[in-house]
Amino acid sequence: MSTETDFRRPISATELMCFSMRDLAPPYAIQYVVEGIGAISAAALRDAVSVASACSPGSRLTRSGKDWVDSGVPPSVEVVTGRSLDYSHPHGDPVLTGAIGAAGDGPEPTVEVVLLPGYPVTVVFRAFHGVMDGRGLAMWVTDVFRALRGEEPLGAPDPTADHDLVARLGAKGSPTPLAPRFSSALGHGAPVRGEPAYLTRLRTVRAAPPAAVARIAAVLARHSATPSRFMIPIDLRRHDPGLRSTANLSLPLFLDATPGQRWWEINDQLLTGLLERRELNEMASAGLAEAPAVLSRTIQRGMRRLGAHFGRNVVSGLISHIGRVDLGELSGPEFTATSFRIIPVHTMMIPLGFMLVETDSVLELAVSVRNGRGIPERLDRLLDEIVAELEGAVPDAGDGAGRRSPAGSPAEAPGATAVTLFRDRVAAAPDAIAVRGPEGELTYRELAARADAVAAELLGLGVRPGDVVAVLAGRTPGGVVAQWAALLAGAAFLPLDPSHPVERIRETLRRSGTRHCLVERRHLEIVGDTAEPIVLEEFAEAAAEPVPVAVDPSDTAYVVYTSGSTGLPKGVRVTHAGVANWYASAKEWYRLGPGTKYCHYHTPAADLACIAFFAAHLSGGSLVLVPDELDPVTIRGMLTTSGADTVLLTPSLAEVIVSLGFEPAPIRTLIFAGEQLNAPLAAEARRFFGPDTLMVNSYGPAEVTLTCTNHTLGPEIDPAGGPVPIGRPSAGTPVFLLDADRNPVAPGEIGELYFGGPQVARDYLGQPDLTAERFVVLDGGERAYRTGDLAHALPDGTLVFHGRVDDQVKIRGYRIEPNEVRLAIERHPAVRQAAVVAHRRNGSDHALAAFVVSDTTIDPAVLRAHLAERLPSYMIPATVHQLPALPLNGNGKLDRSRLPVPLGPGPDPEPPAAAESVPARIQRIWADILGVRLTALHPDSEFFAHGGDSLSAVRMLSAVARILPVESESDFITAVRRSTGPLTLARVCEAAHRAVA
The missing domain is CATH 1.10.1200.10 (ACP-like)
Structure with missing residues (x-):
């Protein structure tokens, strides 16, 4: 329905130039991409667009002679189903390269919205640059989400554009002359027939350093053969902060730099230009825009040829920083934004353009480049260097309680992913053994070829980056192949344990949204109709070529489900950047390398199994599979004859092993993780494994990628000591010890552990409320994970663990929320109420005790059978106690102090007979x-x-x-x-x- 107003404003000279730009470098549009989890209704989005547009007429303009006028028609909302954006498309994704309506030539609005409701949920906001600049579009987009949440839009009704504001403020100098004499950091390369005229690249920097614009300019100048000139768009709204206009209100500030010039010198030049308001002078440089359209296009084509063939450009590049965007403002009632990107505008006369935007935890880079022979390869190398420069410039978070590891990039190549690291290992030693076990061996060549064959099948079924592919297999070569296949296809793998209850597996498949499950034939019935099964045994043939899928560090690598206090497990999404950052430290912590033989006996569904998987294959070592369930013979075999030399043990399992009394084969590295380690057990383990074994104590919740701190134990361990420290963090991982108000605790005091940096997981899949509760932004802008664990720091920064702030407990390395067990018990029809608490049993081990209230007598065996259909075995309480009522305190909450202590009954009255059978x-x-x-x-x-x-x-x-x-x-x-x-x-x-x- 049209609600036309009398909104009208003249088309400025700079906006007129956009029409010729649109023809030469289509679509010449500003495009915001919001990705997230949850759901957005197309109808609700259309309503929100309509409401927000009514408050911002600049979002529905059409051309009328020399003016922009309000069409009264809200931007259209197009729904594209069955796919996600493909940023690697050689000629650009059709959603992002399509024309914007009639681009101002007809009655249709010059702004549109595209909704991709798949996974991730994606909304693309597109505006012809002739009607809006980046910050103007941001105003309107924010209002769309306000309307979607039922909030009142702020509106942007002011018609003021750049020419109006400059006239009011007044220019005080001369415009910068535009002459094609500057080279580009990429050099130049003649266009290649059949290749796209422009390329787009996206990169994510794990934190936003200060002076990012100047730092990028310094890198670009370093690679230019001659002095460089950079165009920096400046938002004129800074001169009138209350101005609510979506119009073009950006003018350039020009910075000159020489090869080798330091970033702070360039930054001083930028600050000086801002103080002197030099951008206001550039309104008078629109002579090209005021020329007839035919002449303007001819001049621009000529400038492009000069740049492409001779490396002479009017500027070396454009660097635009849009500012900081709060992802919370881009979320809806059932939708949580997880990323925000700006697709850069291709500009005819500019060889290289950067768009920067800060979100809650990262700096997103989007780059437009004029294509040519040799340009793509040079661009990728240049971007690697820029990302390394920016990540290495992240400042310290401070000292005292807010402790951080030294700033700097991990020791891996910038932009590394699990896939690139794995491909490197395959190329370096294709005939090395990657997997060994009772079923035989696989070389790296064979593993990669089989994984590529399955990956090709996944791609043929429509799997795309961002998708989740389930893997239901035991500790078998097929299971290893499946996980790499998902990664090579650009997807994330979701490992499942076939021994878990069937309904739990199916519920995990449903909740994760996975459409495909790689499954061993013997487990096929478990999948049911919850996902499309792909039987692994049908892929005995290897692929002839690797699948050509590019993986971004920000992409999800895997999803693991952990116990949840709401009664439902939580799916933790871990990124490739997190895995690469972990490996950069872990290879030193654990002495990982091509000779590593890592023992894998863990449940496939836990992150301990992911540690084994990545530790072996990112280092070029072997993954030693132990398919049998643990018993004394299996344990003896895996530590004596399997050939494994690196093993991770929970303290509970280590306690059992040292009690078995056999002599293990030489173990190179013993990793303790999953539970608190105490000195007496560590001393026993040292005697058992010997002085030559490297023994380390590692810590890391699933939400902080695999392990994030590490402490090396010395050759002599005092058995009378207390808890063994959990150590210092991985490179680039900030650690904060905070009180209940998130203020730093005093040095040496106990506080709650918060971790930041690239190893922090993306979120809890499909649980935005819980994500917001645990993944927080601290004062200073650091995105961090709130662990719920208590610790204090020694003077050298070494952390010592002190337990939990809540009821969560670790049992045999598995993280358990007693409330999830309680809710499962209360689903039994005979149970009215239940409580579940953890207590110590058998020294360092924990056990769960259940207390139930029922109108009838509850048989513990029946209740355990009920739980066995719903929970893994490690979550089933060791004891069940029936009570007439649960003890409550004065506030009506469970009084744990009045629960019966679930201890054993004491010694039997009769001592053992001398000759007992x-x-x-x-x-x-x-x-x-x-x-x-x-x-x-x-x-x-x-x-x-x-x-x-x-x-x-x-x-x-x-x-x-x-x-x-x-x-x-x-x-x-x-x-x-x-x-x-x-x-x-x-x-x-x-x-x-x-x-x-």
């Missing part, structure tokens, strides 16, 4: 490990129904094996494996009998 001794072992009385056990007693878990099962089986003849241990474990059904006391006794028979 083997079954009786096994029963006593069970009672000791499970913490129950002998009288509570009978032949049909199930180990896990009495509170056992996988690690206590290993302890139990090892203890039973020790009462048998030494040569019978392997036979006993084999007999247990071959027997079917629950792990009952009778089954274990029968296996022991067979072993010695």
Whole structure:
């Protein structure tokens, strides 16, 4: 519906020039790209566009002679389904290269909106440059999202444009003469027939350094053979901060630089120009714009030829900094913005143009370049250098409680991704062993070729960067191939554990939004209809060529789900930049290299498995697969005969291993992670593994990419010491210790840990509220993850862990929210109320205890079976206690201090007989490990129904094996494996009998 107003303003001289530019370098449009998670209704977006446009007539202009007038028609909203933007398209993505309506020649508005509702959800705002500048479009876009959220738009009704404001302010000098005599940092290259006239490149800098414009100019000047001149667009609104106009209100400031000139000298020149208001002089330099359109186009074509063939340009480049954008202002009721980019305008006379914008955590660079022979390769190298320069310039966050590692780029190449690092390893040593295990070996050449074959299939099915591809496989070569296939296709892999409950796996698939699942045939039924299955065994043939997919450091590399306090797991999206930054430090921490043989026995669905995956293959080492579930024989084999020399253990598992009493093969590196490590256990591990093993204690929540701090343990460990420090952070990772009000704590005091830098994950997939709660922006603009962990810093910055600020707990390295377990218990129809708390058991290990209220008697075994259909085994409580009511405090909340202490019942009154039978001794072992009385056990007693878990099962089986003849241990474990059904006391006794028979 038309709501035309009397809004009218003259078309300025600079805006007239945009018409000839549009013909020579289409679409000559300013384009804002907002990406995020959630959903945006097309109808709601159209309504918001209409409301915002009514308050900003400049968004719906059409040409009428020498004036812009309000058409009364809101910008159109086009919906493009089934795809996402393809920034690598050789001739430009059709969404971004299409014409803007009639571009001012007809009745249609000169602004439009394109909605891509896939993943990520993307909204593109496009405006012909003749009606708006970048900051003008930003005003209107912000109002669209305000309207989408139901808020009142601020509006931009003022018709003031550049000529009006300059006339009011007054110019005081002469315009800068425009002469084609400046070279470009890229040199020049004649156009290539069939190639696009312009290229666009996007880069992300992990933090915004000061004086970014001057720093970029200094790099560009360094690569120019002659003095350079840079055009810096300046927003004239700075002279009238209250001006609400969307019109073109930007004029250039020119900076001259010489090769080797330092950035601060260029920055001083910029500041001086701003103080002297030199940009106001450039209104008079519009002689070209005032020329007839035919003459203007001819002159511009001639200037382009001079630049392309002889390297003579009117300027060396344009660098425009749009300022800071709050992603929260670009979000809606069901949509959370995760990134914002500006697609640069191609300009005929300018060989190289930069658009910069700061968001919550990064500086986004978008670059337009005039194409030519050799230009793409030189451009990529130049951008690598610029990103390294900017990232190396990020200032310290301060000292004291806000501690930061030394500024600087990681030791990897700027812009590195997991894919580029992997491709480098394949090229460097294609015949080296990448995967080894019981099913055989794969070289790097074979692994890459098989992964490329699966990746090609994914691309053929429409998988694109930003998509999530699930992997449902065991610790097998096929599972490794699948994860690399997803990465090589530009997607993120979502690892799933086939041993988890079927409904949990399917719910994870649904919640993640994944459309495709790479699956081993034996697990095919688990997928059901929740995703399109792609059977891995059908890809025995290798690809002839690598798939040509470019991956950006800001792209998601993998998604892992962790326990959630709301009752639903949280999907953590980790970027390639995070992985590359982790590896730059981890390769030194863990002595990673081509000789590394990393042991992988972890559940595929946890980030500990991702550590094994990336540590082995980014270093050129081998991933040693241990497919069997852990028992004494498996553990002995993986540490004696598997060939693995690098292993990560949780302290709980390490405690079990050192109790087994065998002599391990030489271990090069032992990594402790997943739980708090105490000195007595560390001392025992040192004796067990020997003085030549590098022992380190690492820390890192899933939201801060793999591990983010590390502490090396010395050859001598005092067993009487306390907690082992978690160490110092990885390169470029700021650490903050803050109080409840997010103020720094005093040096040496305990505070909550916050981490910043590139290893901070992107978000929780599809959970914007939780993302906003945990991924925060601190004073000073640092985007950080709030861990909920407590620590203090030693004088040298080494961190010491002190527990949690909430109820979250680690059990066997898995992060568990007791509230998720409680909600699962309360789904049982007989349970009215439940509480779940963690307590210490077996030294350093934690266990969960459940307390339930019911109108009927609850059989713990029935309740555990109920939970087994919904939760992984490590989340099932070890004990279940029925209470008449839960104890509450005066505020009506659970009073944990009044819950029964879930300890064992104490020693049995009868001491063991002098010549106790083997079954009786096994029963006593069970009672000791499970913490129950002998009288509570009978032949049909199930180990896990009495509170056992996988690690206590290993302890139990090892203890039973020790009462048998030494040569019978392997036979006993084999007999247990071959027997079917629950792990009952009778089954274990029968296996022991067979072993010695």
